[in-house]
Amino acid sequence: MRWEELLSAKRCRGGQTRGRNVKSSDLRSEFEKDYHRIIGSASFRRLQDKTQVFPLDKSDFIRTRLTHSLEVSSFAKSLGQNIGENILVYKKDSEFTPQMKEDICNILQCAGLIHDIGNPPFGHFGEDVIREWFERKLPLMTYHGKLMEQVMSRQMVEDLYHFEGNAQAFRLVTKLHFLVDERGMNLTYALLSTIVKYPVPSTGIDLDSGDIKTRKMGYYLADEKMFREIEKETGTKGCRHPLTFILEAADDIAYKTADIEDAFVKGYLSYHTLLEELKELQMMYHQETNTFRPADKLEELYFRGKEMHVANPEEYAVKNWIIRVQGFVINCATYGFTSNYDAIMKGEYKYDLFHGTYCERLMQLLGDLAYREVFTSEPIYRMEVTESVMLSDLLDKFMTAIIKYDDPLQKLNSMDLRIVSFISDNYKRAYHCQAEGKTEAEKLYLRILLVTDYICGMTDSYAMRLYQEMRGMFLSGTE
The missing domain is CATH 1.10.1510 (Hypothetical Protein Yqey; Chain: A; domain1)
Known part of the structure; x- marks a missing residue:
């Protein structure tokens, strides 16, 4: 791999391929522009109300996903400075330049901000709940009289069984953050490649390989075309982007030290x-x-x-x-x-x-x-049991309705219509863009992802409030 390709500033929609836009009065590099796109986004702001370790904690000391992401961003940039300087001083790569060092620092700073942006409410436990919901429910679900596992392709099914916050982050910033069109935040390819910790599909997971890159999936089938384009442009060819190792180290440093500090402050x-x-x-x-x-x-x-x-x-x-x-x-x-x-x-x-x-x-x-x-600990287990009930109930209700949505052979009942109306218009618009010209099986798969997209976009407080409101709505509907 070569840094000239790895640091590609190309975007899906326009933008420079590399370096700076010298014709513009805007003197920021493309990677510095990424930073401003991220911190100005609603998806980034929502991290202030997402769990790091302690859900819905009222203390102003305990970390949230937002403060954790800021710490990762800081550590990642520091590592980029150290490593970039080492490459220059010890002449490890004759093609490596001081500008590349600066670009690496900016890319890593941005990558730290968005590395967890796709995670659902209630931290990593929320990911477990979604995966386990699919493991329990998907084998029993039918579509037009057939088991869904038989309707969808193997990779579609495996995507659901191996639901992953990292893959969701890639999906969010490339497809779901709907600003001008369906290209998400339209970030640089170097940055997008950096946040893909596992450059394999769900069917490529191999826990026995001994290679860190195959431990989990890095992208959904729905987003594979985008991943392949980025992979080609950056020249990674199925390998991890080198900056991904640095991002992962920064994440490890941040959460493993922070968890100890937070645990001490909370008395655990x-x-x-x-x-x-x-x-x-x-x-x-x-x-x-x-x-x-x-x-x-x-x-x-x-x-x-x-x-x-x-x-x-x-x-x-x-x-x-x-x-x-x-x-x-x-x-x-x-x-x-x-x-x-x-x-x-x-x-x-x-x-x-x-x-x-x-x-x-x-x-x-x-x-x-x-x-x-x-x-x-018992207090965390108690909170997680409550969180599991809330997320599972939301998945039950939204999946039941969404399977009928955009299906000419099925009709939404009055309750289904209300539930579907709760889903963000941006997410539904993204779904219709992606579903255009697709087969019924592909549309079904995309509708299921529409639900996980919506739930992953929720903050902890919103998920709890929606659960309580919908529970009341359904109880009143049975009276």
Whole structure:
């Protein structure tokens, strides 16, 4: 892969292919324009009311999808600066220029903002609920007297069984964010290629391959044509875009450190539990901890806080420790990319940027600790049961109505008409653009995606409110 192609500034609708628009008084690069398109979008604003870890939390400290995305954006840009400078200083690529370094930073900053923009309400648990709903319901659903699994193609069915927030993000920014026409936000191809973490369809998922790119699907069949065009323009040829590795590292750094901080603030995780876990890790891998000893650093910060007579030395230690860890893992990710540069550019690197290092073990511990202390706690489980009921009920009602929508052989009843009317006109317009000239099976598949599109666009509060309103509507309809 070559940076000249990888940094393509081409857009589906117009725009420059590369570099700057020198004929215009607008001195922004195409990638800087992407940034302004994103932050001005309603889809980005909705992230302020979407769950990161704690749903519908009233605290102004706890992170939402919006604050998480801003953190990922910041880390991604910092990594881009480090890595771009390393490529230049050590002359790893004779074609790489200072302008390319600047473009990389701008692309990564934008990619961090939209990497989670397609996620449904209630965090990653919302994704699980949607996948499990299809696993339960789709094998029983019929269309014109036939099982839907027999009506739709294998890839259409697999798309639903492997519903994925990453694929939904790609779909949202390329198709659903309807401004002028059906091309979504009309972002640059370099940026779009960067956010595709898994450049394979649902039928290409292979958990046994050992290659990180085949763990999940990266795009729906409905969006494959767009993906192929971007793949051709950027020259990735079935491989991950190199910047995707950096984006993923930034995401890992952001959420694994933030989850620990949020868990501490919410009272799920104590200073002493964190310290004991880190001491155990440090003892197990004592020969690899010369550069950064996490337990020692946490303890050092605690005693510093006591010496300074801060009100809460444990809080002082944990919050400052998070900052130290972030600096350490940024350096690790920089090394991971630059030391594997040739393999990454050839599309042969199969792992994340922390692979095989002590940093990888530290990151695994932080993720495991958050899972044990937070994600499997009774309060979180209680919230998730409620969330599952809400999303499943919405899926039940909208799918029942949408299957009949735009079908000349079926008629919407009065309740179906009301339910379909709730779906955004933009989403319905996008559906009709995509359904034009398609077969009945393809239209059915697109209508099902219309429901997941609509639900994924909901904020947590809106999903809860709509569920309550529709529950009342249906109860009143049975009286």
